[in-house]
Amino acid sequence: MKQSEYADRIAATDSSMLAELFIASSDPKNISFAGGYPDQTLFPAQALQDSFTKAIQAGAPGIYQYTDAKGPIDLRSILAQRHLARTNVQTSTDEILITQGGQQAIDLIARLFLNKHSGLGVEAPTYMGAISAFNTYEPTYFEIPLETDGLDVAYLEQQLKSHRGANRIRLMYVIPDFQNPTGVTLSVLKRQRLAQLAREYDFYILEDSPYRDLRYSGEDLPTIQSFDTDGRVLYVSSFSKILSPGLRVGYIQAAPELITELAGLKSSADVQSPNMTLEALATFLNENSIDDHINRMKPIYAAKRDAMINALHEYLPATVTFTKPDGGFFLWLQAPQNVNLLKFLKEILMPEANIVYVPGQPQFATSISMNTARLNFSNVPLEKIEPAVKRMAELLNKYL
Amino acid sequence: MKQSEYADRIAATDSSMLAELFIASSDPKNISFAGGYPDQTLFPAQALQDSFTKAIQAGAPGIYQYTDAKGPIDLRSILAQRHLARTNVQTSTDEILITQGGQQAIDLIARLFLNKHSGLGVEAPTYMGAISAFNTYEPTYFEIPLETDGLDVAYLEQQLKSHRGANRIRLMYVIPDFQNPTGVTLSVLKRQRLAQLAREYDFYILEDSPYRDLRYSGEDLPTIQSFDTDGRVLYVSSFSKILSPGLRVGYIQAAPELITELAGLKSSADVQSPNMTLEALATFLNENSIDDHINRMKPIYAAKRDAMINALHEYLPATVTFTKPDGGFFLWLQAPQNVNLLKFLKEILMPEANIVYVPGQPQFATSISMNTARLNFSNVPLEKIEPAVKRMAELLNKYL
Structure with missing residues (x-):
């Protein structure tokens, strides 16, 4: 099978890194800040x-x-x-x-x-x-x-x-x-x-x-x-x-x-x-009232967001900044320019702490960004957020 | 809204005739030889x-x-x-x-x-x-x-x-x-x-x-x-x-x-x-055994196919030929070169007899074919096939 037999659009997308990540993300031994999954305990x-x-x-x-x-x-x-x-x-x-x-x-x-x-x-x-x-x-x-x-x-x-x-x-x-x-x-x-x-x-x-x-x-x-x-x-x-x-x-x-x-x-x-x-x-x-359902979910997601933001505040090195969203499922980390958050993920965070996130790179259509990452808070059990962020921050501190 | 704002691929497909046909095809006052629908009385x-x-x-x-x-x-x-x-x-x-x-x-x-x-x-x-x-x-x-x-x-x-x-x-x-x-x-x-x-x-x-x-x-x-x-x-x-x-x-x-x-x-x-x-x-x-289900359906579809083929044999002008499929849902009509089966459909068959089929033209990727049509037999009640084919053949005879 020759790769060149595929249409040009196929070469444009290298999905192997993401595929690897999503396998890691659904492995129950890992704590996943990676996916965009809702909390499945909330499904009616x-x-x-x-x-x-x-x-x-x-x-x-x-x-x-x-x-x-x-x-x-x-x-x-x-x-x-x-x-x-x-x-x-x-x-x-x-x-x-x-x-x-x-x-x-x-x-x-x-x-x-x-x-x-x-x-x-x-x-x-x-x-x-x-x-x-x-x-x-x-x-x-x-x-x-x-x-x-x-x-x-x-x-x-x-x-x-x-x-x-x-x-x-x-x-x-x-x-x-x-x-x-x-x-x-x-x-x-x-x-x-x-x-x-x-x-x-x-x-x-x-x-x-x-x-x-x-x-x-x-x-x-x-x-x-x-x-x-x-x-x-x-x-x-x-x-x-x-x-x-x-x-x-x-x-x-x-x-x-x-x-x-x-x-x-x-x-x-x-x-x-x-x-x-x-x-x-x-x-x-x-x-059913879907608005009632949404209103029941919101404080639960808000608590997860707050737990993540508070832990990031407390433990992250000051040189790493992050967004504070008013809603949704994600926030965004930005480390100093010389810090490679893909390398950190693959060489340290996953093997040493079983924690995953999505590195910034595949989330840009064309530009290069090695010092960024997306963190998801919706699909992690509330009580695991603080210890996992703490562990990630410790390893990142050592890495910097 | 300017048509030219769409991508080139959109202009390639004129779906308005087909859309019209499928509306006619699902109108209960029409007898439809048009769609590719299975007989819904057979769903388990x-x-x-x-x-x-x-x-x-x-x-x-x-x-x-x-x-x-x-x-x-x-x-x-x-x-x-x-x-x-x-x-x-x-x-x-x-x-x-x-x-x-x-x-x-x-x-x-x-x-x-x-x-x-x-x-x-x-x-x-x-x-x-x-x-x-x-x-x-x-x-x-x-x-x-x-x-x-x-x-x-x-x-x-x-x-x-x-x-x-x-x-x-x-x-x-x-x-x-x-x-x-x-x-x-x-x-x-x-x-x-x-x-x-x-x-x-x-x-x-x-x-x-x-x-x-x-x-x-x-x-x-x-x-x-x-x-x-x-x-x-x-x-x-x-x-x-x-x-x-x-x-x-x-x-x-x-x-x-x-x-x-x-x-x-x-x-x-x-x-x-x-x-x-x-x-x-x-x-x-x-x-469930899907093969048992299929075996129950086959004689019913076979009877519809036979009814259509027999009626076409009996009533169609000899210059119009048709295929005799061993299975599936469709057969294909071919009239003499100068007969326009799209025009016949729109001007005579639909308005006068409330019968629809799919004219040949949209079923060719590039070539022109005005003297052909597809007939579906799977979704017409068995007892309606013979009289509808007969009526279609009478009108076609007059049209030729």
């Missing part, structure tokens, strides 16, 4: 089981047949109502496409807009699963640095000014709320400015917001989409973080003509998602 | 319901969590055993990737092999869902004509001889058993020769065989893969036709290094399929 298992039973019984035999690429109308109708309630943007069922989690939404939107070498704006760093989806379409990346209040909009504007026409940014990928991997939140003024820039410089925005509902401090901010007057924002969300990732349900809310195109692309990608999980989710949302 | 609804209940209960809470892009090991293990039993090819769990139906398998395999302008061999005509997946990657198509015993292997060999190196066919897409849309089956000698050609001319074969188990007459033929000594055949199958399309489960069986790459691509496309449907299928397969 009984209510979900009841929803599956009820939905499948009520839907048979049609539930076993082919149906509609967009997803069932009852679920889209619930999501339209929820979109209004959560983001203050009025919408309807023909503006919603159900996707196989947020991941498929990203893949389909990239497929709609990106030719090879099309300009794609991304935060630096950004969600590594999005990078791997985008690599499929071989775009030209424009990395936009992150500031404490989100992406550097002035830098983006410079890039927009100096790359016009065919070389322009056609799509900007943004995670505005408790960004993966940094935990940073985009300010209101920058959200508003981004929507203006999209109109001025003729590009689309993929607003990816799977963590929006998981805010532990501060106030909800308006979505980028709420400032959009021109149908240029495609809003993506998911039930993976707030309910269950095993369900694989996300959605895109966008202008109806975009949704029609994206539904065609969904057909060509996988025909449709399974009816059973979609109808079970519709039943769950009809018969 | 109670056994599937029980399988969902049991699998979800047994798997909680982990079943709600992220798991493995390849699919659960228990399901892959059952599929490996079934692959051996059905195709006589020994395999193991690391040679199997679970996909979201056969459709996703096609998309991922195209993603693995095809750069823009890479050579892709397809039968003419072929499965139109495959064409729409392939269009994503903007290949250069090589259409290979069909004969009564499957694709014209001599013509393929000429193409292989005259296009070498970078312009060669890198991937050949074949549906060997009861081909969609023609119902034609590839002969044993041609299967063997195809596997040899792949080695000689350095290409891969996507052997797509969703209908293989639905043979109503004649003997099973060995798979193309069974003649492959070089890991060049990627075998794709699905539970959509033999159990339930709403489940959305298919799989790829191929060399482990290909499966590893494809699992990475599955991750970037949708992370994984939903655990609940996959575990429910594993439970169903453990607790």
